Amino acid sequence: MKVKKGIPVIDQGDRLGFWGGKFGGNFVPETLKKPIEDLEIQFNKLKNDKNFLKERDNYFKNWIGTPTRFIKLNNLTKHVGGAQIWSKVVSDANGGAHKIYNATVHCLLAKRSGKKVIIGDTGAGYAGKMLSMAAKKFGLKCKIFMGAKDIKRQQPNVKAMKKNGADVIPVYSGSQTLVDAVSECMRYWVANCDTTAMCVGSTVGPAIFVRICGWSTSQISKELKDQLINEFGEVPKKLKLYNCVGGGSSSFGFWNEFMDYDKKQVEFIGVEAGGPAKSKKHAAPLTYGSKIGILHGAAQYVNQNSDGQIEETESISAGLDYPGISPLHCFLKDAKRARYTAASDEEALKAYQIVTKYENLRPSLEPSHAFSVAIKEAKKLSKNTIVIINSCGDAYKDRGILEKKLGKKYVKSN
Amino acid sequence: MLNPISLAFKRAKKEKRPALLTYTVAGDSSKKQSLKILEAISNYADILEVGVPHNTPVADGGQIQTSAYRAIKNGIKINDIFKIVSDFKKSKNSKPVIFMGYYNMIFQYGENNFLKKCKKSGVNGLIVVDLPWPENKIFSKKCKKNSINFIQLLSPTTSNKRLKSITKDSHDMIYYISMLSTTGGKLKVSPKKILANYNKIKKISPKKNCVIGFGITEKTISNFKNTDGIVVGSQICKEITRSLNNRQNPVINVSKMVSKLRKKIS
Numbered sequence: 065m066k067v068k069k070g071i072p073v074i075d076q077g078d079r080l081g082f083w084g085g086k087f088g089g090n091f092v093p094e095t096l097k098k099p100i101e102d103l104e105i106q107f108n109k110l111k112n113d114k115n116f117l118k119e120r121d122n123y124f125k126n127w128i129g130t131p132t133r134f135i136k137l138n139n140l141t142k143h144v145g146g147a148q149i150w151s152k153v154v155s156d157a158n159g160g161a162h163k164i165y166n167a168t169v170h171c172l173l174a175k176r177s178g179k180k181v182i183i184g185d186t187g188a189g190y191a192g193k194m195l196s197m198a199a200k201k202f203g204l205k206c207k208i209f210m211g212a213k214d215i216k217r218q219q220p221n222v223k224a225m226k227k228n229g230a231d232v233i234p235v236y237s238g239s240q241t242l243v244d245a246v247s248e249c250m251r252y253w254v255a256n257c258d259t260t261a262m263c264v265g266s267t268v269g270p271a272i273f274v275r276i277c278g279w280s281t282s283q284i285s286k287e288l289k290d291q292l293i294n295e296f297g298e299v300p301k302k303l304k305l306y307n308c309v310g311g312g313s314s315s316f317g318f319w320n321e322f323m324d325y326d327k328k329q330v331e332f333i334g335v336e337a338g339g340p341a342k343s344k345k346h347a348a349p350l351t352y353g354s355k356i357g358i359l360h361g362a363a364q365y366v367n368q369n370s371d372g373q374i375e376e377t378e379s380i381s382a383g384l385d386y387p388g389i390s391p392l393h394c395f396l397k398d399a400k401r402a403r404y405t406a407a408s409d410e411e412a413l414k415a416y417q418i419v420t421k422y423e424n425l426r427p428s429l430e431p432s433h434a435f436s437v438a439i440k441e442a443k444k445l446s447k448n449t450i451v452i453i454n455s456c457g458d459a460y461k462d463r464g465i466l467e468k469k470l471g472k473k474y475v476k477s478n
Numbered sequence: 479m480l481n482p483i484s485l486a487f488k489r490a491k492k493e494k495r496p497a498l499l500t501y502t503v504a505g506d507s508s509k510k511q512s513l514k515i516l517e518a519i520s521n522y523a524d525i526l527e528v529g530v531p532h533n534t535p536v537a538d539g540g541q542i543q544t545s546a547y548r549a550i551k552n553g554i555k556i557n558d559i560f561k562i563v564s565d566f567k568k569s570k571n572s573k574p575v576i577f578m579g580y581y582n583m584i585f586q587y588g589e590n591n592f593l594k595k596c597k598k599s600g601v602n603g604l605i606v607v608d609l610p611w612p613e614n615k616i617f618s619k620k621c622k623k624n625s626i627n628f629i630q631l632l633s634p635t636t637s638n639k640r641l642k643s644i645t646k647d648s649h650d651m652i653y654y655i656s657m658l659s660t661t662g663g664k665l666k667v668s669p670k671k672i673l674a675n676y677n678k679i680k681k682i683s684p685k686k687n688c689v690i691g692f693g694i695t696e697k698t699i700s701n702f703k704n705t706d707g708i709v710v711g712s713q714i715c716k717e718i719t720r721s722l723n724n725r726q727n728p729v730i731n732v733s734k735m736v737s738k739l740r741k742k743i744s
Contacts, residue, residue, distance in 0.1 A: 098635035372586035
């Protein structure tokens with residue numbers, strides 16, 4: 065399996081939507097074939113349409129507030145003593161996370177196709193919050209499906225969604241987390257696809273949703289490349305890009321522009337959620353060798369039992385708490401373009417403490433997973449290595465969990 | 479020789495009524511009970527759809543989800559489901575059984591192994607909800623080779639061009655999804671409109687047996703007397719849930735319900 069050069073990865077799938085011949089595809093009920101095909105035709109046309117791109121860039125710039133900052137973490141670099149540690153502060157984006165890019169693009173598409181309602185799933189609540197923001201901006205009605213367990217643990221984002229006028233629909237089936245929210249959202253779309261647009265909150269789901277999301281979040285690496293050239297005059301000779309991976313939307317977007325570089329120059333490191341150190345449950349299908357299965361319309365590595373029932377996951381970060389993983393990442397793993405590892409709940413919390421101690425930066429629990437591995441590895445790397453962590457979410461939403469786990473002083477200034 | 483599924487349609491046609499297809503989830507609420515339910519309702523139903531429960535179903539409504547989660551919670555495994563069918567076939571060999579489920583269950587078992595096991599235990603057909611055309615081309619051919627009916631699904635969103643291609647690639651039976659809905663939704667389209675679509679399919683493919691499912695209940699079933707077959711699923715699953723909640727015997731209650739359904743179309 066090989067990543068082709070000169071062709072965007074989102075366009076490297078085959079006729080049936082499979083990357084590397086086996087990841088992705090369209091395992092959907094017959095009813096969804098037509099709306100998916102319509103969306104494919106629309107997206108393939110618009111992604112090369114100058115006016116559409118201008119419109120998108122305009123919203124990205126003036127509403128989302130691109131580019132987000134690229135900063136050196138001087139104190140952390142000194143403390144760790146190894147590679148230079150930098151961060152792309154994607155949480156600067158309007159709404160506080162990378163999910164806004166995909167949400168905005170989906171709303172632009174929905175608007176153009178004349179749909180009045182847009183629905184979406186959410187785990188940490190970011191995808192839902194951003195979709196509700198974008199829907200409000202573009203005058204669309206919005207429904208967000210969210211696991212009942214996640215509603216409890218991510219209250220700040222739930223409140224934000226409601227404030228934006230979205231219906232937040234609690235999902236009580238199964239493990240009551242993201243996996244069930246996505247299922248319920250797809251079911252709702254099956255029943256309402258004639259009037260309603262669906263936004264899948266990550267680079268998961270039927271192939272077209274993987275492509276739209278990856279295309280949207282790639283804004284992150286586009287900016288980063290410019291920022292690197294501004295800062296260093298070139299793309300550094302030794303560059304390592306660390307990103308947490310749940311569904312995989314922020315990491316794919318963080319890496320995409322650098323895909324064609326040799327991995328010896330630009331290495332991609334994806335950090336999955338290892339779950340509590342003492343628990344066997346995790347949300348790290350790539351790290352722990354899960355088998356290929358079908359989940360939410362796509363073939364991917366997924367936590368499952370021998371019968372093919374999807375297994376429950378466990379992670380402190382709702383945004384990574386997903387048993388599957390984007391087909392794009394399965395492809396990058398098997399093509400050996402990216403390397404994947406996991407951090408436990410405890411390691412993520414510890415990284416959060418270190419980062420907030422040394423820097424004026426508050427990564428949410430999701431990027432804290434990436435910080436954990438980056439800090440560990442940076443120690444052993446030379447000073448001319450540039451380590452960049454995508455701080456793709458803000459810890460404001462995790463206040464409740466952080467207060468419970470670490471005490472009040474860690475959340476005070478939020 | 480006609481296969482058992484086509485034979486069941488032929489028999490119903492002789493009696494000038496549509497075939498009655500029921501859907502129950504294997505292992506709901508236990509292995510033993512679901513077998514008993516199958517045995518009881520097979521006195522009135524012509525073809526039995528046996529749901530293979532999956533825990534991330536993307537096309538099932540609340541009633542069937544409840545049944546499926548209950549069955550999984552009570553420990554049903556795929557091999558138990560094959561056993562239920564082979565036990566059932568010991569007493570009712572001629573009654574056709576169709577599995578309905580999601581592709582991951584087949585994928586994990588291995589397509590070839592799965593089909594071998596289907597053949598051995600007496601499964602006559604397969605409905606794979608999330609393996610649409612043309613993705614199902616290779617698998618449906620494998621099914622045909624093993625004399626197992628691969629049942630293609632059609633929906634109101636299926637374009638005419640697709641409809642022609644799908645029916646061409648279908649075996650003896652096709653399944654028309656009555657409306658845009660998950661299973662068990664309220665019938666939100668008029669029966670007239672559903673029948674118009676049904677007739678369109680029959681015109682293109684007159685020889686294939688076409689059944690209508692989704693939203694069919696005791697109240698709506700008699701609208702479809704002049705079709706090849708009708709599927710009732712969610713209402714039966716709901717009845718099992720209701721019986722369990724009221725500490726009544728689901729076997730008796732479900733059997734009564736199916737007998738009533740049969741009377742309504744006879």
